[in-house]
Amino acid sequence: MPMFDNPFDPKRRLTSGCPCGQHKSVAEHDQAARLQAQEVAASEDKRYENVVAGTVLRAMFPQDAARRAFLKTVGASTALAAISQFFPLSTATEVFAQAKPIEKKDLKVGFIPITCATPIIMAKPMGFYEKHGLNVDVIKTAGWAVVRDKTINKEYDAAHMLSPMPIAITLGAGSNPIPYTMPAVENINGQAITLAVKHKDKRDPKSWKGFKFAVPFDYSMHNYLLRYYLAEHGLDPDTDVQIRAVPPPEMVANLRADNIDGFLAPDPVNQRAVYDGVGFIHILSKEIWDRHPCCAFAASQEFVKGSPNTYAALLKAIIDATAFATKPENRKQIAESIAPANYLNQPVTVVEQVLTGKFADGLGNVKNVPDRIDFDPFPYESFAVWILTQMKRWGQIKGEVKYADVAKSVFLATDTTKLMKEVGLTPPSSTSKSFVVMGKTFDPSKPEEYIKSFKIKRV
Amino acid sequence: MTLSARAGIVSILILVLFLGAWHLATSGSSSVQQMDPEYAKLMGITATQGKSAMPGPLQVGATLWKHLTNPFYDNGPNDKGLGIQLAYSIGRVAIGYLLAVLVAIPLGFLIGMSQLMSRALDPFIQVLKPISPLAWMPLALYTIKDSNYSAIFVIFICSVWPMLINTAFGVATVRKEWLNVARTLEVGPLKRAFTVILPAAAPTILTGMRISIGIAWLVIVAAEMLVGGTGIGYFVWNEWNNLSITNVINAILVIGIVGMVLDQLLARAAKLVTYPE
Missing domain, CATH: 3.40.190.10 (Periplasmic binding protein-like II)
Structure with missing residues (x-):
C-alpha cells in the first residue's frame, strides 16, 4: 500500500485495477494523476501530518483488514484524536518535516x-x-x-x-x-525535423535518398527517432542517407552553408533556422511519438x-x-x-x-x-x-x-x-x-x- | 617622405579600401517574399528584410565600442565581459607557457650539450612534435580530470617543442672557439653554461619562445571552444551559438591584437639579448 494513501479511509478498495483504489480503472487513475500533477499541494504541514498519522496507524494495525474494522467502528476522526492522545503526532510531524542537513550547498x-x-x-x-x-x-x-x-x-x-x-x-x-x-x-x-528551404517541395521522406542529416549525438533520442522515422518510410538510415553527429549550435550554420540537408534537432535550433530564413519545420517530433x-x-x-x-x-x-x-x-x-x-x-x-x-x-x-x-x-x-x-x-x-x-x-x-x-x-x-x-x-x-x-x- | 611614413599611408589606404568594400558588400538587401504581418513578427530580419547575415563594419564598430566601454561586467558564470574572458585566456596561456619554459630550457640545454641524450631523445621529440595539440584534449580530460588543467596542459604540450628544439640547437651550435677559450681559462662546467653558452644561445632560445607563444595563443582559443566555461575561445563559441557574426568578428579582432602584443613583447626581449659580433 503506497505511503501517501489515506489509511483512515475505510472505503478504500483493497484490490482493483487501479493501483490507488480510488478509480474504476487504470485509465481513469492515470487521467486523475495527470490532472493532479499540475497542482501544487496547498499546505505542506498538512501533508506531512497525514503521512505521520498514517504511519502510526499502520504501526498499530499492521493488517489492512484489522485497521478497517477499527476505523469502521470508531470513525476516522475519533481514531485520529485517540491516537494523538498517546502519541505526540505534532512532534513526530515536525521531525519528519525538518529537512535533513544538506551535505554540500x-x-x-x-x-x-x-x-x-x-x-x-x-x-x-x-x-x-x-x-x-x-x-x-x-x-x-x-x-x-x-x-x-x-x-x-x-x-x-x-x-x-x-x-x-x-x-x-x-x-x-x-x-x-x-x-x-x-x-x-x-x-x-520539443524536437523537430527541419529541412533546408530548397527542399520545401520534397515533403515525402521517400524522396530523401542521399540526404545528409545531422543529429546532436549518436546516443540521443534524436538519432533514434530520425532513424525510426526514416526506416518506417522505407529508407535505410545507414545506407540510403547519411546521419552525422553535429553539436546543436553548429547545425544552423551548416544548414546555411549547405553542408547538410536537414536535421532532427532540439529547439531552439529548429526555430532559429526558421527565424534566420534558412530552413522550415517538416514535422514536430511529437508527430513521431507523442510525449516522447x-x-x-x-x-x-x-x-x-x-x-x-x-x-x-x-x-x-x-x-x-x-x-x-x-x-x-x-x-x-x-x-x-x-x-x-x-x-x-x-x-x-x-x-x-x-x-x-x-x-x-x-x-x-x-x-x-x-x-x-x-x-x-x-x-x-x-x-x-x-x-x-x-x-x-x-x-x-x-x-x-x-x-x-x-x-x-x-x-x-x-x-x-x-x-x-x-x-x-x-x-x-x-x-x-x-x-x-x-x-x-x-x-x-x-x-x-x-x-x-x-x-x-x-x- | 621616409619609407615608414609612406608604408603607413599605404597601410591606411588598404584599410580604407577593405572597409569600404566590406561596407558595400554587406549593405545591400536581397529581395524577399511578401509575408503575413503576424508571421513576419515571428521571423528575424534576415528573413523579413532580406538583410545580409554578415554584419557591416559600422555594426561591428558599434558592438566593439560597447565591449570596450564595459569590458568587466559579470552576469553570472556564462556571461562575462570581454576583459574578464581575455584575462582568463591570458592567465591560462601564461601558466602553461611558463611551465613549458621551465621544462624546455633545461632539457634543451641537456640535449644540446650531450650528444648521447640528443640521439636518445630525438625519436620521442620527432614523434611528439607534429601532434596537433588539440588531439591531446580528450586524453588530457580523461587523465587529468579537470577541464581547466587540461587546457593548461594542452598549452604546455604545444609550446614546449619549439623552445626545446631551439634551445638544443642554440646550445649545440655555440662557436667552438668560445668553448675552447673557456676551456683554456679552466672555467668550470656550471660557470661555462651560464657565462658562455647561455648568452651565446639566448637569441636562438628567444626565437623558440617567440614561436611558442604564438602557437600557445592560437591553441588556447580552440581549446576553450572545446571545453567551454570561460575565456575568449568560449566567448567565440557562445556567440557562434547565437549566430552573432558581429560578436565573432569582434572577438577575432581582439584575439589578433592580443596575439600581436604577446609576439612583440618577446621580439623586444629577443633584441635585448642579441649582441652584434
Whole structure:
C-alpha cells in the first residue's frame, strides 16, 4: 500500500485495477494523476501530518483488514484524536518535516544551451534551487561529450544529458562503464525535423535518398527517432542517407552553408533556422511519438549515494521547476528568463515560439501547437527499455540485454515518485507504461519481439 | 617622405579600401517574399528584410565600442565581459607557457650539450612534435580530470617543442672557439653554461619562445571552444551559438591584437639579448 494513501479511509478498495483504489480503472487513475500533477499541494504541514498519522496507524494495525474494522467502528476522526492522545503526532510531524542537513550547498550543474534544459536553467534565475537551500551555478557546456567527461570528472555534480546517455554510460557504450542514474526526465516532445528551404517541395521522406542529416549525438533520442522515422518510410538510415553527429549550435550554420540537408534537432535550433530564413519545420517530433522523452537530468550513482540529502534537494528543485514549466501561462515568463546570454543566448521571440507553441513554420504559416514541448519529470522505465531496443536495433549494443535491470538501475522512477510527493505532486501510479510510436504500440515486457518486428535493423 | 611614413599611408589606404568594400558588400538587401504581418513578427530580419547575415563594419564598430566601454561586467558564470574572458585566456596561456619554459630550457640545454641524450631523445621529440595539440584534449580530460588543467596542459604540450628544439640547437651550435677559450681559462662546467653558452644561445632560445607563444595563443582559443566555461575561445563559441557574426568578428579582432602584443613583447626581449659580433 503506497505511503501517501489515506489509511483512515475505510472505503478504500483493497484490490482493483487501479493501483490507488480510488478509480474504476487504470485509465481513469492515470487521467486523475495527470490532472493532479499540475497542482501544487496547498499546505505542506498538512501533508506531512497525514503521512505521520498514517504511519502510526499502520504501526498499530499492521493488517489492512484489522485497521478497517477499527476505523469502521470508531470513525476516522475519533481514531485520529485517540491516537494523538498517546502519541505526540505534532512532534513526530515536525521531525519528519525538518529537512535533513544538506551535505554540500554549492553545486555546479552543466547544461547545453537548448530549450530541453529549461527546468535546469530556469531553476537558477527563478529561484527554485534557492528555495531548496542550494546555491547552484548552471554552467553552459560546448557539447555532449564534454558534458559527459566533465560529469565523470566530477567538475559537475549533476548535468543535463540526453536521456540515452546515462544508459550508454552505464553500459559503457561510447565510454567507460560508470554506474549512472537518471532520476528525472526534463522535457517531452520539443524536437523537430527541419529541412533546408530548397527542399520545401520534397515533403515525402521517400524522396530523401542521399540526404545528409545531422543529429546532436549518436546516443540521443534524436538519432533514434530520425532513424525510426526514416526506416518506417522505407529508407535505410545507414545506407540510403547519411546521419552525422553535429553539436546543436553548429547545425544552423551548416544548414546555411549547405553542408547538410536537414536535421532532427532540439529547439531552439529548429526555430532559429526558421527565424534566420534558412530552413522550415517538416514535422514536430511529437508527430513521431507523442510525449516522447528527450533530455534528462542525470547524476552519477556516487553522488546519489554519497550525498543523499543534497541529491534529494536538487532533484526536488528540478521537479518543482518542471511542474512550474508545465503550465502554459508561465511559459512566456520562462522564455524571458532563459533567453539572455548567460543561459540560452537566443532572441527572446525564438525561445517564446518554442515554449508557447505559437510559431512560424518557415513556409509562411503560423502554427499553434501548445504541446510542441511539454515538461514531465517522470522517468518511466519503459522509456529506457525502448531506448535499449533502439540501441540494439542499430547495433550500438550487442548481445543479450537485461532490459528491465538496466532500466531500473538507471531510471530512478521510485526515487522520483517519492520526491514528487514531497513537493506536492502526484506521481503516476506505475513506473512503466506502454506507448505508441508512429502507430505501433510498444510493449515494454516484450523488447526482443519488438526489435524482431522491424524490417530495417542491424541485428 | 621616409619609407615608414609612406608604408603607413599605404597601410591606411588598404584599410580604407577593405572597409569600404566590406561596407558595400554587406549593405545591400536581397529581395524577399511578401509575408503575413503576424508571421513576419515571428521571423528575424534576415528573413523579413532580406538583410545580409554578415554584419557591416559600422555594426561591428558599434558592438566593439560597447565591449570596450564595459569590458568587466559579470552576469553570472556564462556571461562575462570581454576583459574578464581575455584575462582568463591570458592567465591560462601564461601558466602553461611558463611551465613549458621551465621544462624546455633545461632539457634543451641537456640535449644540446650531450650528444648521447640528443640521439636518445630525438625519436620521442620527432614523434611528439607534429601532434596537433588539440588531439591531446580528450586524453588530457580523461587523465587529468579537470577541464581547466587540461587546457593548461594542452598549452604546455604545444609550446614546449619549439623552445626545446631551439634551445638544443642554440646550445649545440655555440662557436667552438668560445668553448675552447673557456676551456683554456679552466672555467668550470656550471660557470661555462651560464657565462658562455647561455648568452651565446639566448637569441636562438628567444626565437623558440617567440614561436611558442604564438602557437600557445592560437591553441588556447580552440581549446576553450572545446571545453567551454570561460575565456575568449568560449566567448567565440557562445556567440557562434547565437549566430552573432558581429560578436565573432569582434572577438577575432581582439584575439589578433592580443596575439600581436604577446609576439612583440618577446621580439623586444629577443633584441635585448642579441649582441652584434
